[in-house]
Amino acid sequence: MKNIWYFGLEPLKERYTYQLSNIWMPKAFEKYDVNFIPVKGELQTGKEIRVGAVLDAVGRGQYSLSQCNNFLDKIRTSKVKDGDVIFLQDYWTSGIDSIFYALDSYGYKNIKVYAMLHAQSVDEYDFTYVMKDWMRFYELGLDNRMTGIFVGSTIHKEQLRAAGFKAPIHVVSLPLDVQDVLKTAPDIRIKKNNVIYTSRLDKEKNPYFLLEVAKKFLKQNQDWNFILTTSGTNFRSSVKGVVEDLENYAKQNKRFVLKKNLTKQEYYYELSEAKIQFNCSLQDYVSWTALEADAFRCNLVYPNFRSFEEMYHLKNKYTPFSIDSAVKALNKSKDKNDKNKVELAILSDWGRRLEAHIVSNDYDGAELNIWHEYEYIKRIIND
Numbered sequence: 126m127k128n129i130w131y132f133g134l135e136p137l138k139e140r141y142t143y144q145l146s147n148i149w150m151p152k153a154f155e156k157y158d159v160n161f162i163p164v165k166g167e168l169q170t171g172k173e174i175r176v177g178a179v180l181d182a183v184g185r186g187q188y189s190l191s192q193c194n195n196f197l198d199k200i201r202t203s204k205v206k207d208g209d210v211i212f213l214q215d216y217w218t219s220g221i222d223s224i225f226y227a228l229d230s231y232g233y234k235n236i237k238v239y240a241m242l243h244a245q246s247v248d249e250y251d252f253t254y255v256m257k258d259w260m261r262f263y264e265l266g267l268d269n270r271m272t273g274i275f276v277g278s279t280i281h282k283e284q285l286r287a288a289g290f291k292a293p294i295h296v297v298s299l300p301l302d303v304q305d306v307l308k309t310a311p312d313i314r315i316k317k318n319n320v321i322y323t324s325r326l327d328k329e330k331n332p333y334f335l336l337e338v339a340k341k342f343l344k345q346n347q348d349w350n351f352i353l354t355t356s357g358t359n360f361r362s363s364v365k366g367v368v369e370d371l372e373n374y375a376k377q378n379k380r381f382v383l384k385k386n387l388t389k390q391e392y393y394y395e396l397s398e399a400k401i402q403f404n405c406s407l408q409d410y411v412s413w414t415a416l417e418a419d420a421f422r423c424n425l426v427y428p429n430f431r432s433f434e435e436m437y438h439l440k441n442k443y444t445p446f447s448i449d450s451a452v453k454a455l456n457k458s459k460d461k462n463d464k465n466k467v468e469l470a471i472l473s474d475w476g477r478r479l480e481a482h483i484v485s486n487d488y489d490g491a492e493l494n495i496w497h498e499y500e501y502i503k504r505i506i507n508d
Contacts, residue, residue, distance in 0.1 A: 132218055239271070278411055336367075342456075424440075
């Protein structure tokens with residue numbers, strides 16, 4: 126029986142990474158005849174992200190380096206066997222080059238490597254884009270060692286190909302476990318007249334556009350609220366002054382509400398009460414927040430931009446960068462439930478299972494795309 130050595134992200138409870146690495150991905154491999162072995166790392170930076178957009182800039186490196194150090198010990202002690210698989214939850218796993226160096230030096234010939242690639246320097250809106258002059262060469266070097274890459278959306282795959290990536294790329298959305306999400310907040314509440322915004326407030330999320338949309342929407346709809354959430358003790362942003370401007374508006378308008386320091390359960394309850402989830406990101410390749418909001422049956426109002434065009438069941442897309450179009454889409458979504466069932470979240474759940482299927486079965490067929498081949502993928506996984 127082969128081993129799947131899983132390099133999960135640091136399990137921060139304020140991020141999706143705790144559920145993803147500890148619950149969602151391990152569960153996906155349960156049906157297969159493999160040993161799924163998480164490679165442990167050491168958390169050293171506390172519970173909050175100090176510097177960094179998605180994960181802590183120092184903590185990310187420390188955690189993945191400690192994972193690599195632990196795995197090097199397993200190579201030294203012959204716990205790693207030819208035919209095993211390495212599965213990286215993040216393509217950017219600092220120190221992974223030391224593992225490839227050791228594997229080649231020890232004479233391993235058949236270690237397959239898979240990775241989820243979330244953005245990287247091919248995305249002009251990602252925080253790594255400014256690092257592209259040195260990072261791109263390293264990314265392409267890793268690509269030469271990959272058996273397969275998983276991405277969320279077709280546009281991202283196309284950007285990777287344009288940048289010179291050659292490994293097989295499977296489009297799987299993002300690996301959500303719908304049952305676990307709903308189990309975390311089981312008593313779904315009655316929907317209220319709430320619009321909820323749950324993304325970060327960094328530059329690529331377009332926070333000042335969010336503020337202007339909220340102002341206009343609330344002026345037109347006196348019986349509605351606009352809610353922003355964060356699991357952090359405070360709201361953070363890479364845009365100077367935006368948090369202060371949001372806080373000042375919240376003081377002026379009690380229907381514009383900033384909720385911070387939320388537990389995951391409290392956050393899910395906010396979703397379960399909201400009628401609409403709003404997004405104005407420039408950068409998402411799909412969106413974790415979209416999947417969670419869809420699981421709790423929020424109407425999703427998103428820009429007709431990049432990967433969001435592929436989220437085919439969204440009825441109320443608006444013209445990017447147009448405040449009037451965004452407010453119009455919000456108004457159209459107020460009293461209308463566009464979905465009779467969870468769609469986007471369930472599709473992404475199947476994407477999670479597809480990852481496990483490919484990794485466990487050494488799949489070497491044609492590249493798969495969950496957005497274009499949903500029904501076919503369900504059949505091959507069930508077989």
